[in-house]
Amino acid sequence: MASNDGHGAEIVVIGGGIAGVSAGYALGRHTSGPTITVIEAEGQLAHHTTGRSAALFIENYGTGPTRALTKASRLYFHHPPPELVDGPLLETRGVLSVARPDQERYFQQALAEGRAVNPDIAEITIEDAVDLFPPLRADRLSRALYEPGASDIDVGRLHQSFVRGIVAMGGTISTSTRARSLSRTGGRWTITTSAGDLRADLVVDAAGAWGDDVAQRAGIEPLGLTPLRRTAFMVARPESLPARAPLTAEIEHEDWYVKPDGAQILCSPADETPSEPCDARPEEIDIARAIDLINEATTLGITSIRSSWAGLRTFSPDRTMVIGPEPGEPAFIWCVGQGGTGIQTAPAAGQLVADLTLDGEPSAVFDAAATGLELDVDAITPGRFRRVGPSAR
Numbered sequence: 019m020a021s022n023d024g025h026g027a028e029i030v031v032i033g034g035g036i037a038g039v040s041a042g043y044a045l046g047r048h049t050s051g052p053t054i055t056v057i058e059a060e061g062q063l064a065h066h067t068t069g070r071s072a073a074l075f076i077e078n079y080g081t082g083p084t085r086a087l088t089k090a091s092r093l094y095f096h097h098p099p100p101e102l103v104d105g106p107l108l109e110t111r112g113v114l115s116v117a118r119p120d121q122e123r124y125f126q127q128a129l130a131e132g133r134a135v136n137p138d139i140a141e142i143t144i145e146d147a148v149d150l151f152p153p154l155r156a157d158r159l160s161r162a163l164y165e166p167g168a169s170d171i172d173v174g175r176l177h178q179s180f181v182r183g184i185v186a187m188g189g190t191i192s193t194s195t196r197a198r199s200l201s202r203t204g205g206r207w208t209i210t211t212s213a214g215d216l217r218a219d220l221v222v223d224a225a226g227a228w229g230d231d232v233a234q235r236a237g238i239e240p241l242g243l244t245p246l247r248r249t250a251f252m253v254a255r256p257e258s259l260p261a262r263a264p265l266t267a268e269i270e271h272e273d274w275y276v277k278p279d280g281a282q283i284l285c286s287p288a289d290e291t292p293s294e295p296c297d298a299r300p301e302e303i304d305i306a307r308a309i310d311l312i313n314e315a316t317t318l319g320i321t322s323i324r325s326s327w328a329g330l331r332t333f334s335p336d337r338t339m340v341i342g343p344e345p346g347e348p349a350f351i352w353c354v355g356q357g358g359t360g361i362q363t364a365p366a367a368g369q370l371v372a373d374l375t376l377d378g379e380p381s382a383v384f385d386a387a388a389t390g391l392e393l394d395v396d397a398i399t400p401g402r403f404r405r406v407g408p409s410a411r
């Protein structure tokens with residue numbers, strides 16, 4: 019893969035969620051000394067999906083490349099630059115996945131995939147599962163899988179660490195600055211924004227649900243990104259449920275999940291409803307469905323909720339994120355399709371943006387010897403959606 023000459027380059031990153039700031043931070047650290055400007059359409063950073071997540075770090079989750087990025091992110095989560103953080107980024111919680119007899123196939127798959135990423139991920143007895151999460155109705159369950167190292171992420175602190183890093187390197191972060199059109203003449207981009215024109219050598223598209231919209235404004239063919247709405251809401255936590263009990267979910271992670279959160283419990287129907295890019299709002303029907311499912315599977319007896327929200331998890335057609343220069347237009351860099359794992363993969367995803375943009379290949383932090391998992395670069399770069407002929411998707 020050819021690399022760009024990024025020496026002293028001016029780079030504009032579009033989007034101030036976790037994808038944009040992690041990419042801006044990693045790009046700014048490169049020895050070629052690029053100048054970074056992150057622009058965010060909203061008046062505050064992380065207003066959209068980044069501010070609406072369940073804040074979990076789970077190794078047994080997502081596609082193969084996602085798992086490799088999660089592994090490669092561990093280093094930053096455990097040893098972030100001390101000058102950029104004021105406390106830990108992770109707090110161990112554990113994730114418990116339970117299965118009914120009719121979900122045996124999914125259990126076997128999750129167990130095999132889990133063992134491949136981390137030998138600590140193992141089957142436990144139903145009795146042990148109920149010890150960990152007392153409200154479970156044991157009589158309907160046949161299997162349970164536990165990932166003890168799964169952790170809560172301090173999303174605000176993680177996001178802020180990248181923001182601090184960008185500012186410390188002399189970069190700029192501009193809110194209330196929406197990219198309206200992008201044109202390229204004489205080897206430079208002109209980005210027309212709601213706050214005036216910007217010039218750049220390279221543009222990074224980290225616009226989340228608006229990733230394809232931004233690409234089209236730059237004359238780049240869209241990837242076919244699909245924003246899928248996911249609902250979350252809070253209910254009161256009974257004293258019988260420990261505050262640090264594991265996140266507990268149906269084995270497919272697609273039926274419901276619950277996570278104690280202080281005096282409350284975060285609940286979700288794990289819904290995936292296609293949506294236009296927008297300021298997502300929860301639907302009553304999704305909340306009602308989640309309450310039914312959770313009350314059937316547990317003794318929580320939910321009757322009312324305290325608050326609710328929704329966010330858009332945006333997926334590429336193969337559900338793996340898309341990172342790297344657009345084939346044929348290497349000054350346009352994709353960093354989109356983070357789906358349901360954009361927080362836990364952010365340190366490595368940002369680094370990969372910088373590596374592929376400025377060096378043309380992944381750096382040593384992605385070596386399987388260091389992470390424990392091979393990263394298939396071809397499965398993450400945009401070229402996989404641009405091939406023509408018999409091998410096309």
Ligand SMILES: Cc1cc2nc3c(=O)[nH]c(=O)nc-3n(C[C@H](O)[C@H](O)[C@H](O)COP(=O)(O)OP(=O)(O)OC[C@H]3O[C@@H](n4cnc5c(N)ncnc54)[C@H](O)[C@@H]3O)c2cc1C
Binds near residue numbers: 033036
């Ligand atoms: C309920 C829920 C639970 C989740 N749980 C987890 C979890 O436990 N762990 C995990 O890792 N992930 C989780 N996720 C997924 C995670 O939140 C996302 O993958 C991640 O936040 C995506 O970040 P992003 O920066 O790509 O998108 P966003 O945070 O949406 O940022 C994109 C930004 O681009 C801006 N933008 C768009 N167009 C323009 C423009 N033209 N000009 C300037 N700016 C523009 C937008 O305003 C937006 O702020 C969850 C998501 C949801 C909804």
